[in-house]
Amino acid sequence: MTLDQIDKNEEAVIVKINCDRVLKNRFYSLGIVKFSKLTVKEKTLTSSTLEIEINNSKIALRISEAQKIEVTKV
Amino acid sequence: MNKIKIALVGQPNVGKSMLINSISNARLKVGNFSGVTVTKEIVFFDYKNYEFEIIDLPGAYSLNDFTIEEKVTKEFLENENYDIILNVLDSTNLQRNLFLTTELLALDKKMVLALNMIDEALNEAIKIDEKQLSTILGKPCVKTSAAKNIGINNLLETLINKFESEKFPTKLIFSDVIEEEIRNICEFLKESNYKTNNTYRELAIKLLKEDTNTYQFFQKEPIWINLQPLLNHSFEHIFLHFETKDIEEIFNDEKFSFAAGVVTETVKNNNKKNKTLSEKIDSLLINKFLGLPIFLFLMWGLFQLTFTVGNIPMDVIDSFFAKLIDQTKFYLGDNELSSVIADGAIAGVGSVILFLPNIMILFFGIALLETTGYMSRVAFLLDGFFHKFGLHGKSFIPLVTGFGCSVPAYMAARTLKNDKDRLLTLFIIGFMSCGARLPIYVLFVGAFFSKENAGNILFLIYISGAILGLIAAKVLKLVIFKNEDEPFVMEMPKYRMPSFKLIWHTVSNQALMYLKKAGTFILAASILIWFASNYPKDKEFENKINSMMKFAQNEIQIQALQNELALYNLENSYLGKLGKASEPFFEPLGFDWKMSVALETGLAAKEIVVSTLGILYGLGDEVLEDSKSLSSKIKENIPPASAISFIVFVMIYLPCLAASMVFAKEAGGWRYLAYLFVFTTSTAWILSFIAYKIASLIY
Numbered sequence: 001m002t003l004d005q006i007d008k009n010e011e012a013v014i015v016k017i018n019c020d021r022v023l024k025n026r027f028y029s030l031g032i033v034k035f036s037k038l039t040v041k042e043k044t045l046t047s048s049t050l051e052i053e054i055n056n057s058k059i060a061l062r063i064s065e066a067q068k069i070e071v072t073k074v
Numbered sequence: 075m076n077k078i079k080i081a082l083v084g085q086p087n088v089g090k091s092m093l094i095n096s097i098s099n100a101r102l103k104v105g106n107f108s109g110v111t112v113t114k115e116i117v118f119f120d121y122k123n124y125e126f127e128i129i130d131l132p133g134a135y136s137l138n139d140f141t142i143e144e145k146v147t148k149e150f151l152e153n154e155n156y157d158i159i160l161n162v163l164d165s166t167n168l169q170r171n172l173f174l175t176t177e178l179l180a181l182d183k184k185m186v187l188a189l190n191m192i193d194e195a196l197n198e199a200i201k202i203d204e205k206q207l208s209t210i211l212g213k214p215c216v217k218t219s220a221a222k223n224i225g226i227n228n229l230l231e232t233l234i235n236k237f238e239s240e241k242f243p244t245k246l247i248f249s250d251v252i253e254e255e256i257r258n259i260c261e262f263l264k265e266s267n268y269k270t271n272n273t274y275r276e277l278a279i280k281l282l283k284e285d286t287n288t289y290q291f292f293q294k295e296p297i298w299i300n301l302q303p304l305l306n307h308s309f310e311h312i313f314l315h316f317e318t319k320d321i322e323e324i325f326n327d328e329k330f331s332f333a334a335g336v337v338t339e340t341v342k343n344n345n346k347k348n349k350t351l352s353e354k355i356d357s358l359l360i361n362k363f364l365g366l367p368i369f370l371f372l373m374w375g376l377f378q379l380t381f382t383v384g385n386i387p388m389d390v391i392d393s394f395f396a397k398l399i400d401q402t403k404f405y406l407g408d409n410e411l412s413s414v415i416a417d418g419a420i421a422g423v424g425s426v427i428l429f430l431p432n433i434m435i436l437f438f439g440i441a442l443l444e445t446t447g448y449m450s451r452v453a454f455l456l457d458g459f460f461h462k463f464g465l466h467g468k469s470f471i472p473l474v475t476g477f478g479c480s481v482p483a484y485m486a487a488r489t490l491k492n493d494k495d496r497l498l499t500l501f502i503i504g505f506m507s508c509g510a511r512l513p514i515y516v517l518f519v520g521a522f523f524s525k526e527n528a529g530n531i532l533f534l535i536y537i538s539g540a541i542l543g544l545i546a547a548k549v550l551k552l553v554i555f556k557n558e559d560e561p562f563v564m565e566m567p568k569y570r571m572p573s574f575k576l577i578w579h580t581v582s583n584q585a586l587m588y589l590k591k592a593g594t595f596i597l598a599a600s601i602l603i604w605f606a607s608n609y610p611k612d613k614e615f616e617n618k619i620n621s622m623m624k625f626a627q628n629e630i631q632i633q634a635l636q637n638e639l640a641l642y643n644l645e646n647s648y649l650g651k652l653g654k655a656s657e658p659f660f661e662p663l664g665f666d667w668k669m670s671v672a673l674e675t676g677l678a679a680k681e682i683v684v685s686t687l688g689i690l691y692g693l694g695d696e697v698l699e700d701s702k703s704l705s706s707k708i709k710e711n712i713p714p715a716s717a718i719s720f721i722v723f724v725m726i727y728l729p730c731l732a733a734s735m736v737f738a739k740e741a742g743g744w745r746y747l748a749y750l751f752v753f754t755t756s757t758a759w760i761l762s763f764i765a766y767k768i769a770s771l772i773y
Binding site: 021022023024025026027028029030031032033041042043044045046048049051055056057058059060061062064065 | 135136138140166167170174326327352353356361363366453455457458461559562563564565566
């Protein structure tokens with residue numbers, strides 16, 4: 001499953017990231033990498049943007065980016 | 075005196091600029107969202123016989139080329155001369171911050187680490203063993219808090235020590251496989267006796283990282299013939315070991331595990347997963363249902379404040395300048411000189427300074443949004459909405475800055491990575507009414523609407539400008555900027571109590587910039603406009619009126635004649651001719667020639683629109699002894715429908731000269747400025763025409 005399918009306050013672990021190098025580097029520098037644990041903190045009303053907590057930072061992502069991150073629920 | 079040149083590097087929101095402020099009391103803009111320091115800023119100060127030069131580089135999460143900021147920082151660190159890198163880290167988030175540090179270590183320069191926000195780390199029960207950290211990295215680490223002024227002197231001493239001591243070899247260690255290949259390449263370079271300014275290790279790491287510039291350089295070197303097979307062999311070995319051919323991923327994994335390893339060895343986190351204060355605030359401010367209404371309420375409150383509180387000092391300033399003009403004329407007598415000083419210079423600059431309180435309140439509000447970290451939340455809330463119009467959630471930051479001043483707004487747009495996204499944002503920033511347009515709105519709204527309604531109308535003007543901007547964005551996106559969307563991945567920094575000192579810095583900086591404009595550019599423009607509105611003089615007509623005045627039977631007739639002369643002079647002045655010439659263009663919008671002239675002078679700076687109107691309408695009634703305020707003069711002379719149409723035109727047409735220059739620079743060419751001129755002028759004309767027709771039906 002992908003990150004966008006995780007509900008608010010649920011935890012998940014990143015399994016795979018499917019995207020181009022540029023975005024992957026961006027994910028890396030914000031600590032979004034394979035095997036990291038994350039929690040979905042908030043979703044906007046239309047579920048178009050979500051906030052996750054990962055390694056003690058809060059990151060906002062658009063749904064289209066979340067779909068590129070494969071996760072499993074903890 | 076020794077000079078120490080320091081490159082200040084850190085991820086966004088680690089308090090870099092604030093640290094500079096605590097060290098040197100410098101004037102620098104500081105903010106709590108990505109992209110405040112877009113260009114590098116340089117600060118000079120002296121400490122103990124040393125002359126410090128600190129270059130505040132744009133915040134970068136890593137040294138990739140993802141954003142322009144990261145590019146600027148990377149290029150500076152790799153190509154410029156400096157003595158020491160000062161890497162600022164957020165103590166509460168060391169692991170992610172160390173990711174950048176690992177990349178800095180690869181540069182192999184003298185480096186000092188500032189573990190900033192140490193007070194917050196203590197509050198969150200995070201313990202850092204900085205001595206251990208120094209040993210692992212081979213670089214001195216100093217605990218600091220820019221906000222609480224902790225460790226600042228210690229940091230300066232450490233920098234001096236570092237400057238005076240020899241450079242140690244860097245301790246960035248990769249896994250055995252990569253270290254082996256680095257050794258191989260270094261040995262080869264040594265054997266070949268290769269001459270370079272960089273260290274062999276640095277070159278080896280760059281080659282293994284497939285750094286494009288390094289390859290381009292080496293391909294022109296004779297050594298390349300033997301280097302290439304060696305590299306091929308190295309890569310084969312590495313790929314085999316890591317089971318992937320993506321060298322970037324391999325190095326990222328390396329850096330990440332290095333950072334994670336360092337953190338396990340040096341940081342003790344006793345944080346009992348309580349909800350932090352930031353999370354509590356966020357549960358309200360970015361709440362699904364409450365978030366947006368709260369945001370809109372805050373914006374509305376800000377504009378109400380700007381109007382109501384701002385009015386109090388305005389009255390004082392207004393009467394001060396009225397007195398000053400009267401006094402000047404009294405002392406200098408009735409002549410050309412007193413007219414140019416009083417009616418040209420003082421009146422022009424006075425009408426600009428009049429709006430200083432409004433502008434300071436507005437900038438105060440925006441600075442507050444920036445420094446608390448609320449700005450990122452707003453981007454989070456609005457991205458879904460903005461995305462529908464083809465904009466990026468991050469476009470919000472330059473757009474909101476546009477409400478203050480277009481110049482920093484254009485520069486803030488650099489946070490957008492994708493060229494087309496950035497251009498699109500640049501094109502619609504002008505729709506966000508800048509602080510300099512505020513005086514025009516305040517003047518017209520004050521003249522035509524009741525006091526109770528004024529705040530609401532002002533809010534309406536700003537909101538409808540923003541909505542028009544969004545519609546324009548959608549149209550431009552569909553017609554011109556067709557492209558893939560830029561990804562939206564953004565850090566949400568912790569909420570921070572705004573430091574009064576920092577906000578004061580920002581607000582006073584803006585106020586000073588505004589006053590400087592008033593003192594120089596606008597002063598010159600005011601005198602020019604005064605000249606253009608007073609010359610050429612028609613002696614014949616003046617004599618005729620003067621002789622007629624001798625036969626006048628009472629005061630009223632004399633006044634009427636004097637009025638006639640003043641108006642005749644104005645209409646036939648250079649300014650009047652210019653306005654008359656463009657009248658056919660503006661006539662369908664309900665503007666007379668005076669309004670046309672005011673708009674044209676507004677191309678230089680929006681503040682001048684008000685001062686031009688002041689001069690134009692002030693001169694016309696000068697002979698009447700009661701000095702009416704500009705507001706009531708405008709009410710007498712301009713029909714309401716034309717006023718509304720005028721407001722609409724001002725909302726949309728080209729920003730001031732300075733902003734236009736910055737726009738051309740940021741967009742990447744003068745032709746874009748030409749596009750912007752055509753785009754804004756035609757939109758402004760069409761919408762003003764519609765507004766005029768509708769308003770004419772109502773009034």
